Amino acid sequence: MKAKDKWKRGLPYVGNKGQKAEQIIDLLPPGNRLIDAFGGGGSISLTASAASKWNRIVYNDIRSSVVQLLKELITGNSIDLKKYVCVNRQQFLDWRDKRPDSIERTLVLICYSFGNDMNSYLWGRKNEELKLMMTRALFYGDTGTIYDEMFDKYRGEAGIMETYSWFHKWRRDRMGISSRSDLLQNLQNVQRLQYLAELDQLEQLQQLQQLERLEYSSRDYRDLTIQEDDIVYLDPPYYKSGKQYGGFDHDAFWEWLMECPAKNIYISEYTKLPHTEVAFNLGKKHSFITAGKRKDELLLKVVK
Ligand SMILES: C[S@@+](CC[C@H](N)C(=O)[O-])C[C@H]1O[C@@H](n2cnc3c(N)ncnc32)[C@H](O)[C@@H]1O
Known part of the structure; x- marks a missing residue:
């Protein structure tokens, strides 16, 4: 990745999509608005804001201090x-x-x-x-x-x-x-x-303008207002790994998913889940921590 594009990787935050973000953004369908409901370090939202597939991008994560940190870095100048x-x-x-x-x-x-x-x-x-x-x-x-x-x-x-x-x-x-x-x-x-x-900085101003399409939000995913024509991307705490985020309720997630009005809903997962099809297999995750037991990362599309 070129130095001038490295900002797109966002914060070095656990579960960061890193190098896979570009691939995911290429695979998601274009539309008016992209909702990144479990935004984490922001790699998906930032990569999306640099692509011209959506007019607006909602970067959401329940951890408001993570969202605030990313926002302050991009739009403020108070952090030394x-x-x-x-x-x-x-x-x-x-x-x-x-x-x-x-x-x-x-x-x-x-x-x-x-x-x-x-x-x-x-x-x-x-x-x-x-x-x-x-x-x-x-x-x-x-x-x-x-x-x-x-x-x-x-x-x-x-x-x-x-x-x-x-x-x-x-x-x-x-x-x-x-x-x-x-x-x-x-x-x-x-x-x-x-x-x-x-x-x-001057040479990056174009990217900064693209980032004006980004909306920062720190809600529980269930409190987001989602429209039928939104493209929804979900990268929740992985199935069976809930403990990392204080016990994510996967059953509640599934209930919400079945009610979600959007027609295009995509999920990053390691396991194929019910009511989904594998839209793409992104291959192994590159991480020194998961070395040895790497699984394929899947992009699932919800089928109702
Ligand atoms: C696998 S990480 C997402 C990583 C992100 N795609 C990236 O590239 O950095 C899952 C995220 O879901 C967030 N999360 C957990 N429960 C949530 C909830 N109820 N609503 C919204 N976000 C939640 C966590 O704070 C965490 O940042």
């Missing part, structure tokens, strides 16, 4: 992402357990959790020390280690993306290490947010 490049385990746990829900709390929990599940800290204890030290050296130069040399190049004055690229270059030139794997996952996560925050 550099404040969040270095969050340790204790700070993460404080945010998670002691602070009320907010945009900042959501930002920290998304960027510093393992698998972006907003629950467990990103690194194990052994790794934590090294990764935070490298990040500190890069952005603050105050670790008393050889890594502080990296700070001299920008002295905290460049953006996160530029600084992180410099980190790889410095390691390659100075230490002879060229691997670019998920080394500082924290920075990769914050960088994802940065792509959204930078959409108001």
Whole structure:
């Protein structure tokens, strides 16, 4: 994916459709309005807003702080992402357990959790020390280690993306290490947010205009007003994986689905469900966490 399109992936949020979003958007029928009822990190809504298949796109998720975070990144400018490049385990746990829900709390929990599940800290204890030290050296130069040399190049004055690229270059030139794997996952996560925050730069203005078609909504999916001619895309907590989202009621979901007035309803799932046909098999999910037990991702169409 080209750098200029990376904003379309949205927030690094558990269950993010990631690379599959473009494919899904290509497969969904055009129409007046697309409803992304379980919008999560926003990859479907954002990719949809860049395509010209719908006049309006409703990005909805019950977690209002996730919706607010995405909205603030795109339309506001109150978040200084550099404040969040270095969050340790204790700070993460404080945010998670002691602070009320907010945009900042959501930002920290998304960027510093393992698998972006907003629950467990990103690194194990052994790794934590090294990764935070490298990040500190890069952005603050105050670790008393050889890594502080990296700070001299920008002295905290460049953006996160530029600084992180410099980190790889410095390691390659100075230490002879060229691997670019998920080394500082924290920075990769914050960088994802940065792509959204930078959409108001001149060369991205066209995308920003396209995003005016996006409507932000944080309701329970059952409270959405849906019309017959809406294209409805549903990516609910997966069947049998309800515990991740505090126990999703799949029976209630099915009842609602059967009553939903829209003619075109599509669902992302791993299992074919009753009253649906497989509209497309998107292949295996790419994720280091699900490695080993990967299933095919299906796009189901509801048939009533
Ligand atoms: C599998 S994730 C969606 C991921 C999304 N497609 C993406 O690309 O990031 C499921 C989402 O459903 C949301 N959700 C759970 N219960 C909901 C409800 N009753 N109404 C609306 N959204 C709900 C969760 O907060 C979660 O973000």
